[in-house]
Amino acid sequence: MRNKLWFSLFLICLLPTFGHSETRISLFDQVWLQEDVLEVELVTDLDGLLTENENMEYQKASVRFSSEDGLISSWDIKVKARGRYRYRICDFPPLKLNFKKGDLTDAGLAEFDSYKLVTHCFDDEAEAKDNVLREYMAYRLYNLVTDQSFRVQLVKITYKDDTDPRIIESRWGVLIESTDEMAQRIGGKEVELLNQPIEAFDTQAEHRMSVFQYLIGNADYDLTTVRNVKLVKMEATGKLVPVPYDFDFSILVGANYAVANNNVGQYRVEDRVYLGFVHPEGEIRYMDKFYQSLRSDFEDLIRQSDMVKRSNRQYMLKVIEGYFENIEVRKGIYVGAQTGTYSIPVEHFSK
Structure with a gap:
């Protein structure tokens, strides 16, 4: 051991x-x-x-x-x-x-x-x-x-x-x-604040989290109502860092009791919907490169998790691949988000 x-x-x-x-x-x-x-x-x-x-x-x-x-x-x-x-x-x-x-x-x-x-x-x-x-x-x-x-x-x-x-x-x-x-470990304290504008957030932390949620296909969270996410106010900056939890409704987990979130334009559990704030093109490109740099780490972690049966590892790798192999689709989603419309039904990904 x-x-x-x-x-x-x-x-x-x-x-x-x-x-x-x-x-x-x-x-x-x-x-x-x-x-x-x-x-x-x-x-x-x-x-x-x-x-x-x-x-x-x-x-x-x-x-x-x-x-x-x-x-x-x-x-x-x-x-x-x-x-x-x-x-x-x-x-x-x-x-x-x-x-x-x-x-x-x-x-x-x-x-x-x-x-x-x-x-x-x-x-x-x-x-x-x-x-x-x-x-x-x-x-x-x-x-x-x-x-x-x-x-x-x-x-x-x-x-x-x-x-x-x-x-x-x-x-x-x-x-x-x-x-x-967790909040103390990362340098802040949990706060319960609803309807916070983008200016209240550490924008890189929010963007990073929102892209991850999109990557794994999770639409079961809401920054506005603080559902399935904790907000940590950082002592050094006063900015909010969102920390997500409860991923069972995501495509990656695929729990059989998961239901689609029609309120944000998700009509099947297998629909990816981007729910983050609007970000400038330069930040979008930076975050895209950041996640591309993590692809091999993601795949290695999944492949090396022997407790997860092989078919499930293959399925999770397919979900990850479904994100990284559709870079043009992803860019289109972010461009579309510039309109301020967050309920954007996007890439359909089935098991």
Whole structure:
């Protein structure tokens, strides 16, 4: 096993610090194994967790993190379902884990206490694994684009019911870095601001994110309403950096429950629609070259991901190729965007 945990922690300890909380590593740092799989055991009232209700309230749970080297840590936490659409249609919805700040500080860790967990959604084990691994790859691809992204950890989760020990379920998932932790790591703080103009953004960061969303075929986000994207206000510049998450509706992931976003001119899930702001031609050319320079890195990451079955790797490579092999189409899209019309149905790409 290529366990980079202690080396990662060593590097983290060398980072510059600006206050008391920054001198401590986080829970995510502690369990972040990068290419390795983290073993997780979550014990809670599964019936209460999975029974649909409007409030999606927190309930008591315990969680254990382990690697092949043994137990890393064990915690009493609270857990709840998240994502109302997926809560309605999934057999097992995505979750939010909430740790006690006091427990974290007692353990010498930073107070980042809230983490999202991408779960398997459907009971079909093979299909669920495929969906989770493809979405994990979407996060990893964006990590190659920029550090202004969520770090993720692939996990194998064993769910146990605290009222009936016979009920055990083991599935794949993705643990996502805390939003506050990500924001601090990149030099800012999360803000919740709606309807922000382009002048409020770090335009290169916004452009970079919007092109990535187009590249993987994701129209399930909205900068105006801040849906499936977090806004980080950078301390150095005061500008907003958008950080995306939840890529399951993208062409790259191709979750079978994904639906088209007709509101932006996407009439099939396989339609690519560019949803970013208008940018000058010079910036468009720069960003196009930037992504072309990453093509081999994207393809290498996908090819080398042995946990993803071969047919899925081939499919993801085809999606990536569908972007890079249509450079003239892409330029036409950006020229069209200069009209200010963002609902532009574009290149159709089918599985």
